[in-house]
Amino acid sequence: MPMQLPGLVRRTVAALCALSVLAGPLPASAQTAPRGMSVIRDAEIEALLRDYMTPIFRASGVGEGVVDITIINSREFNAFVADGRRIFVNTGTLIDSKTPNEVIGVLAHETGHIAGGHLARLRQQVDNMQTMAIVAMLLGMGAMAGAAVSGGRNGTGDAAMGAVMAPQQMIQRTMLAYVRTQEEAADRAAVSYLNKTGQSAKGMLTTFRRFAQQVAFSKRFIDPYAQTHPMPQERIEALEHLAEQSPYYDKVDSPALQARHDLMRAKLIGFTDTPAAVGRRYPPSDDSLPARYARAIATYRSAPLPGAIAQIDGLIASQPNNPYFHELKGQAYLENGRPKEAVGPLRRALALAPNASLIRTMLGQALNAGGGDSKTAMSELTRATAVDTKNADGYRELAMAYAKQNKIPEADLASAQAAFASGDYGTARQIAERAKRGFKQGTPNWLKADDIATYTPPKLN
DSSP states (O other): OOOTTTTSEEEEOOOOOEEETTTOOOOGGGOOOOTTOEEEEOHHHHHHHHHHHHHHHHHHTSOTTTSEEEEEOOSSOOEEEETTTEEEEEHHHHHHOOSHHHHHHHHHHHHHHHHTTHHHHHHHHHHHHHHHHHHHHHHHHHHHHHHHHTTTGGGHHHHHHHHHHHHHHHHHHHHHHHHHHHHHHHHHHHHHHHHHTTOOSHHHHHHHHHHHHHHGGGGGGOOGGGOSSOOHHHHHHHHHHHHTTSTTTTOOOOHHHHHHHHHHHHHHHHHHSOHHHHHHHSOTTOOSHHHHHHHHHHHHHHSOHHHHHHHHHHHHHHOTTOHHHHHHHHHHHHHTTOHHHHHHHHHHHHHHSTTOHHHHHHHHHHIIIIISOHHHHHHHHHHHHHHOTTOHHHHHHHHHHHHHTTOHHHHHHHHHHHHHHTTOHHHHHHHHHHHHTTSOTTSHHHHHHHHHHTOOOOOOO
């Protein structure tokens, strides 16, 4: 897996406008993600999530290829949507979900937000609430001014302050009630998508029960009307009623899908936990394939390479046609400064998964690093970025390959595309302006550079 965790490829999320499965929607102006939040790219995990969600997207009517799923490097259990075409899911959700159905249920809920146009409606509701707040403030200020003229006699000053505060509280409750309605609608939509695709809603129930346990100890202190989601028990009861009516309620995930899910969890644990923690979770006595996968990853991250290669070869012997085991072998060689030895396993991985642009990117990186020639690297990286325009690392490697061929305008354009894919629009525009000077006006590369140089990010509010 192309990773720099070490392992999983990460990049910074500049801004997310989110409807969260845990925290509900907020006004767009309040939803900028903290800088430094990292995004993980991995061929195996992305392919699995696509397989999970393709039937759901079809059932919801949003269409394949319309919605992107992005993996956030956070151990918290959460998922959320942004701008009507992106679902973000935390690594914690993938690790803590013991079955594919749990992940599918959570993501089906987020799809319900997208299909229902909840973000656009929420923004309109925010605008309406802002107008109400301004009117309430003006009326309250008028009352306070009247109280000041009368000298605030007989408690009129306190009453005037109440005239300011009461409408604000009413507006807040109205907004939160609107959000709860959206959450309930997304739950109902998710169950309908699961029914259409012949899947159970038990995974959603498992998730919501987990939430209920987390807040049960403090429930008596919670104002149900001040929650961005319905109270957990109420939500569970409503979902149980819908789920138990389904003929698929007792249906379980296929063994093959469960096996892929278990490998995904092991991979994430291997790359994100310390080697000691991996050993505790998957002790040597556990000879299952996921356990061996996690331990092989932990070994390559922390121990001499020969031991890791021996473990990875054992994985390949168990599943010779698993492209991601070959990818791991290539990555282990590459990140240990042996790019020539990385090329063979990566070519084998790509032969088994020819559409995996991230594996193709790693192959280009190995070729760039001395495992081959820059022309071949350039060819592979051009193919990788052509099908994955979010591939910032692919563009960076492509810029290096162009530079080695002394194709400086092309290298500048690839660097601008890398910055753009990373969300660094200022740097992207600056480099793109320089790239334009190296191309004839109106040519395809000039137009690409001009698009970046003149790009203005849309406002979130």
